[in-house]
Every structure is written in structure tokens, then in C-alpha cells.
Amino acid sequence: DGGITQSPKYLFRKEGQNVTLSCEQNLNHDAMYWYRQDPGQGLRLIYYSQIVNDFQKGDIAEGYSVSREKKESFPLTVTSAQKNPTAFYLCASSWTGNNEQYFGPGTRLTVT
Amino acid sequence: GESVGLHLPTLSVQEGDNSIINCAYSNSASDYFIWYKQESGKGPQFIIDIRSNMDKRQGQRVTVLLNKTVKHLSLQIAATQPGDSAVYFCAESNDYKLSFGAGTTVTVRA
Numbered sequence: 187d188g189g190i191t192q193s194p195k196y197l198f199r200k201e202g203q204n205v206t207l208s209c210e211q212n213l214n215h216d217a218m219y220w221y222r223q224d225p226g227q228g229l230r231l232i233y234y235s236q237i238v239n240d241f242q243k244g245d246i247a248e249g250y251s252v253s254r255e256k257k258e259s260f261p262l263t264v265t266s267a268q269k270n271p272t273a274f275y276l277c278a279s280s281w282t283g284n285n286e287q288y289f290g291p292g293t294r295l296t297v298t
Numbered sequence: 299g300e301s302v303g304l305h306l307p308t309l310s311v312q313e314g315d316n317s318i319i320n321c322a323y324s325n326s327a328s329d330y331f332i333w334y335k336q337e338s339g340k341g342p343q344f345i346i347d348i349r350s351n352m353d354k355r356q357g358q359r360v361t362v363l364l365n366k367t368v369k370h371l372s373l374q375i376a377a378t379q380p381g382d383s384a385v386y387f388c389a390e391s392n393d394y395k396l397s398f399g400a401g402t403t404v405t406v407r408a
Contacts (some may be wrong), residue, residue: 190341215392226307228387228398229342244395276341285330285391290342 189213190290191244192277197295199271205294207262216282218260218276222246223292232275236282252290264295271297305347311382317375319402324369325371328390333362333373336385336401344371345386380406 190273193217204235210216217236221229221244235243235254249268254260260279264271274294311317324330329350333344343403348371355362361374371388372376381408389396 192341203386207382226400228400229389229396230398234395234405273370278341280394283394285332285394285396286344286347287396292341294339 188278190279190288192275192290193291195291195293195295199295200298201297202266203297204229204263204265205271205295205297206265207275207277209260209262209290210258211260211277211279211288211290212258213279213288214257215279215288216257217280218254219278219280219287220244220250220252220260220262221276221278223276229276232262264297273297304401307400308405309408312407313378313380317373317378317382319375319386319388321368321371321373321379321399323371323388323390323399325390325392325397325407326366326369327336328392330391331364331371332388332389332391332396333360333371334385334389334398338379338384342387352357355392361400367390378404378406380408382406386408 193208219234220232233252235241249265277290278293280287332347333345336342346362347354348362359376363372384403385403387401389398
């Protein structure tokens with residue numbers, strides 16, 4: 187069963203703690219992306235990676251970090267430096283050179 | 299930077315009627331556009347796409363129209379069904395990075 191998985195679906199953290207969101211894909215896609223979605227808004231790009239061991243900042247990278255050690259995995263760490271971390275986080279992947287991105291089910295992070 | 303936006307945040311449609319969802323974009327260099335559907339609490343799902351060298355593309359019950367002169371994109375859904383209730387996003391692509399609009403919430407009335 188191919189696709190993108192994100193875990194957990196819901197995540198709760200205390201302010202000041204770092205938290206890592208998981209994203210795994212078995213579609214053999216080269217490129218992976220992280221987006222943030224706030225209520226009533228569109229998706230905003232945090233980080234993206236087009237190849238293993240390489241990644242670039244998106245439009246709102248401050249307070250976030252990523253790694254891409256394996257083709258299948260692109261974890262996102264929300265650090266304590268992120269001022270408003272509570273949001274719905276979406277991971278996506280695509281073939282290199284292909285515009286169509288496939289999205290995972292998302293992780294809803296709540297920081298109190 | 300440039301942004302993609304939708305004309306209306308909400309649309310209420312009678313079941314069986316056709317739906318038209320509009321999107322205005324501002325980056326004339328965008329070469330590819332996608333419509334996504336997002337149901338509550340889920341990730342977006344691809345509906346249909348169109349390249350900038352086309353002005354119309356049809357799928358199953360959906361049609362996308364692109365008017366580059368006025369930088370306008372629309373999604374038409376034929377015979378709208380209850381399962382079409384969702385938030386619809388248009389996205390434009392530059393260098394394979396997508397920029398999304400705020401979305402239109404479609405509610406289908408029985």
C-alpha cells in the first residue's frame with residue numbers, strides 16, 4: 187500500500203520543548219516538502235528537499251529544522267524558537283521535475 | 299512575493315447543480331497550476347492540473363479553465379454531490395515549488 191504517512195496525527199507539547207514530526211513515503215519520490223496550515227489559510231512552505239542530504243528553506247523556515255538522511259524520510263523539528271508553533275503540518279512528496287505533489291494526512295500540533 | 303488567491307472564501311451549492319470556484323493569480327511567470335481538494339482534518343488531494351500553454355482541461359466531472367490575459371483560473375464541478383463538500387485550493391508552480399491560495403469552502407445543500 188503506497189503513500190505518505192505522518193505520525194502522530196495529534197501531538198501536544200509544552201512551550202519551550204522541541205518536537206519532531208515524522209514523514210515517511212514509499213512512493214520512491216525524490217522530492218519532499220513540509221507545509222504549515224493555519225485556520226482559514228492556505229499552505230505555506232517551510233522546507234523542501236529535492237535529493238538526499240540536501241534541503242532548502244521555504245517561505246517560513248525560521249524556528250524549524252529538517253534532515254534528509256534517507257530518501258524515504260524527511261522529519262521536521264519544531265524548535266522552541268518558533269513563536270507560534272500550534273498549527274496543522276503537512277508533508278508532501280513528488281518526483282523530481284514533476285509539479286504534482288502527494289500529501290500525507292497531516293499532524294496537528296498543539297503547544298501550550 | 300507573488301500570491302495566489304481565491305475570489306470567495308465560501309460557496310454554497312444545491313446538490314446536483316454545477317459549482318464554479320474561482321482563483322486569481324498574480325505571477326505571470328507561473329507555468330503550471332493545480333487544484334486540490336481538502337476534507338476536514340486531512341491532507342489535500344489532487345483534483346486536476348493545467349499547464350500555462352493550455353486554456354482548458356477536463357477530467358471526470360471537473361473542468362479547469364485558465365485565462366492568462368486576466369490571470370484567472372477556475373474549477374467547474376458538474377452535478378455537485380455531497381462528497382464534494384470540502385475546501386478547494388488552487389496552487390501555482392514556479393520551479394516546482396507550489397504557492398497556495400487561501401481556499402474556498404464548498405458546502406453542498408441536500
